[in-house]
Amino acid sequence: MALWRRFWGGTSKDIAVDLGTANLRIFLEGKGLLIHEPAMVAVNERNSNIVAVGTAAKDMLGKTPPHIITTKPLVKGVISDFEVTERLLKFFLDKIYSENFSLIPRPRIVMTVPLEMTEVERKAVEDAAFAAGAREVYLLEGVIAAALGAGLPVRESTGNLIVNIGAGSTEIAVVSLGGVVNKRTLSLAGDDFTKQIIQYSRDVFNLVIGEKVAEDVKCQIGSTQDWQQPAEFEMRGRYTLTGLPRQVVVQDTQIRESLYKSVHLLVENIKAVIELTPAELVADIYENGLIMTGGGSLLHGLDRTIARETDIPVRVVDDPITVGIRGAGSLLGNVDLINELSLPQAGSRSR
Ligand SMILES: Nc1ncnc2c1ncn2[C@@H]1O[C@H](COP(=O)(O)OP(=O)(O)OP(=O)(O)O)[C@@H](O)[C@H]1O
Numbered sequence: 001m002a003l004w005r006r007f008w009g010g011t012s013k014d015i016a017v018d019l020g021t022a023n024l025r026i027f028l029e030g031k032g033l034l035i036h037e038p039a040m041v042a043v044n045e046r047n048s049n050i051v052a053v054g055t056a057a058k059d060m061l062g063k064t065p066p067h068i069i070t071t072k073p074l075v076k077g078v079i080s081d082f083e084v085t086e087r088l089l090k091f092f093l094d095k096i097y098s099e100n101f102s103l104i105p106r107p108r109i110v111m112t113v114p115l116e117m118t119e120v121e122r123k124a125v126e127d128a129a130f131a132a133g134a135r136e137v138y139l140l141e142g143v144i145a146a147a148l149g150a151g152l153p154v155r156e157s158t159g160n161l162i163v164n165i166g167a168g169s170t171e172i173a174v175v176s177l178g179g180v181v182n183k184r185t186l187s188l189a190g191d192d193f194t195k196q197i198i199q200y201s202r203d204v205f206n207l208v209i210g211e212k213v214a215e216d217v218k219c220q221i222g223s224t225q226d227w228q229q230p231a232e233f234e235m236r237g238r239y240t241l242t243g244l245p246r247q248v249v250v251q252d253t254q255i256r257e258s259l260y261k262s263v264h265l266l267v268e269n270i271k272a273v274i275e276l277t278p279a280e281l282v283a284d285i286y287e288n289g290l291i292m293t294g295g296g297s298l299l300h301g302l303d304r305t306i307a308r309e310t311d312i313p314v315r316v317v318d319d320p321i322t323v324g325i326r327g328a329g330s331l332l333g334n335v336d337l338i339n340e341l342s343l344p345q346a347g348s349r350s351r
């Protein structure tokens with residue numbers, strides 16, 4: 001076993017994978033971030049063949065005939081479709097192998113995972129990675145990966161508060177000495193903001209808009225604080241009163257109103273985590289500031305709203321959508337550090 005491991009370990013490169021509800025990111029040791037695509041697969045149900053993956057599958061969304069199904073492997077941050085997960089991972093890992101001739105397959109894979117996971121969910125992640133060709137699988141909590149990517153001293157005895165707002169889930173975690181001291185997971189995140197906009201459009205304008213339009217509205221004029229200039233967006237959808245297409249101009253103030261409840265709930269949960277954190281760590285957090293990661297943290301003004309409500313300085317990290325995979329990627333090649341920071345293995349396979 002040891003000899004076998006030395007042989008393979010000496011020649012193959014490590015890989016890190018951050019599989020999220022919206023996006024899949026893969027990092028290859030020595031090469032960097034190679035894959036960053038929507039976590040989506042389109043399958044032809046007649047023959048079970050994959051029709052498209054990643055961006056190509058997302059582009060088909062809402063436009064496929066009934067026998068072509070577009071699915072996301074994760075729902076609210078957790079694997080819900082094992083087979084799709086495995087096929088998505090395998091597709092992109094095979095692509096990496098074929099484009100990197102020097103790379104011997106069967107790599108060591110570090111997978112980022114949510115804070116709250118059942119044994120079954122945990123096994124599903126491990127199995128998907130093994131099935132996609134991993135030789136060894138290590139599970140690293142996504143917030144630890146994000147903290148590493150943000151350059152925080154995660155292994156030191158100082159408290160850092162990370163708020164990772166993804167597409168399907170938000171994780172609020174106090175990290176110190178390489179571990180998570182206090183945490184809370186919400187199913188409220190970027191997708192929820194998008195859904196609120198869809199709902200608002202239907203309630204206020206009688207206009208049914210698609211997810212893509214709503215996400216565009218959110219990213220273009222969505223906010224929790226005033227823009228310097230008022231902003232507006234032309235939304236196209238179906239007018240429910242006639243069933244025909246219609247265009248409606250929506251103002252940034254209206255979108256802010258539609259997001260208000262979700263943002264308020266998010267802030268309340270952050271406060272609750274701070275309230276339950278030991279005083280020494282709270283002092284550190286006040287000193288170090290709250291760190292925001294994940295695509296949802298790009299919502300305009302959210303950092304300022306959280307800072308105002310919590311009285312703590314807030315910083316959105318650079319490139320919050322890739323910070324987790326960059327953090328996990330920074331560990332590659334250093335087995336000791338991977339071992340120190342990743343979750344203990346409970347699975348049936350040993351390292
Ligand atoms: N400029 C922006 N403004 C607001 N939201 C944005 C912006 N850019 C991206 N987002 C949102 O960020 C989310 C995707 O973020 P991210 O890639 O971190 O999620 P994920 O890791 O796939 O999901 P999760 O961690 O919840 O499983 C989407 O909901 C997207 O709409």
Ligand SMILES: [Mg+2]
Pocket residue numbers: 019020021142166167294324
């Ligand atoms: Mg994520």
